[in-house]
Amino acid sequence: MKFAMLGAGGIGCYYAARLIEAGHECILVARGNHLTALQQDGLHIDHADFHFDQPVTATDVGGLCRDHDSQSFHLLILGAKGGATQAMLAEMDDWLGTSSVPILSIQNGVTNEGLIEACVGRERTIGGLGIYISGHIVAPGKIKAQGAGQIDFGAWPTTALNPEMAQLCQQLSEVFTQAQIPNRLYDDVRYALWRKLVINNGVNPITALTDLKTGAVTQDPVLRKTVYTMMEETARAANAAGVPLKKADVDEMFDLICHFGDIKTSMQVDMEQGRHLEVHEICDPVIEYCRQTDEPAVTTELIARLLVNAATA
Template structure:
């Protein structure tokens, strides 16, 4: 396969390294010192079960649009922060319109796929999530990752309403698995995305507010109850959209994050590095849909407001 990865940060670079190690051609889109390091020194990825160090094809957005055609790629993976999805899609709209290459989102939140579909149509939009992976840039051109690093993906919003890509999904699934990337297909990727939001809303905002890792929060007798409450509110928000989640999903996600490697959440890492946070992208769908259901997500609203206030005042 020839794969384009938009937003080659920690997680995007890990998957890119796995694919390149398996013989696929990957182009990474990044910026700043990380991009310059990859262009001059190559990419280094360290994972407990895998190491990669090699030259890579890397460029910025203007170079992508001038040096490549959309039709050059079999698959485009969006691994960028959800905060830039709308602007990235707007910048690439004309370039994307010249071909029919599908786009797979591996991003946080539940709002990326609609933004992608607004530009390329639902027929080219694939929903996805990176499961049980922690990945961060530790130095320009260097990434450390942990976890099983599974991908779950499917036609968006589900296979019943968008069945055309099933054969392609099976082919890409086989390619990912052969590259040592566990991959499962979902008939209802919208439900899977909301299920992951249960974890993201449960731990990401609170970690950025408290500066604590996942295990520090889930083992604290007070903070773990806040995590549980925010997970329960996420389930309520999903139910308002008729997404089939239950209280058992919240319990399962709490157990998963409690038993997973102790990690800094992506939002905590972004705060440490002074980067924009995905706080609205993660919290607002929960807040808005719980309000619509007549049952406000009080804990999510409070943590959201406290985090935004602390960012404004530099606390």
């Protein structure tokens, strides 16, 4: 199959390398020094169970639209930060309009799929996320990744509301499995997205604010309670959004992050490097949906405000 990885950062490059290693074609869409390194020196992946070091085809969004026929792709995978989704889709709008190629999001947050649907239609939208994976660009063209690297996905917003996408999702599941990418198909992918947001909202803002890795945060007696509280607020927001998350979901996600390993979150790395923080994509849905209930997300609101102030100080 032929793929394009839109936003080939740490995690996007890892998945792209897995697909390439399995014999598929995958064009990496990146920018800046990272793009230059990919074009000149190839892609280097360092993972406990997977090492990749070979030339790749890489371009920027403009080059993708100029030099490649959108109809030639079987799938576009959107791995960019959520804050870039709308602008990237707008830049690609004319190109996307020349085909019926579907788009799979593997991003953080619960708002990306709505933006994709608004651009290309529900029938071309696949919701999804990367889970059990941490990946960062340690130098242009060089990726350090850890974790099982699973992709959870499904027709957006549900198989029942987008049945024509079910067959492609099943085919993609088989392709991912053959490429040694663990995956899980959901009839209601919104459930998977909100479960992932439980982790993202629980630890990403606090690690960015404190500059502590996840292990240090979850072992600290005060911060540990704060993480759990923000996870509870996320589940409450999910319920307000019509996605039933229970205490068992919160407990499972809390146990997962406590035992995943001592890692830097993507938001922590963005804070260190002065990049855009995914506060709007991660914290704001929790805050907005909880405001519709009798219990505002007080802790998430506090941490988000402190984080934004710290980032702009």
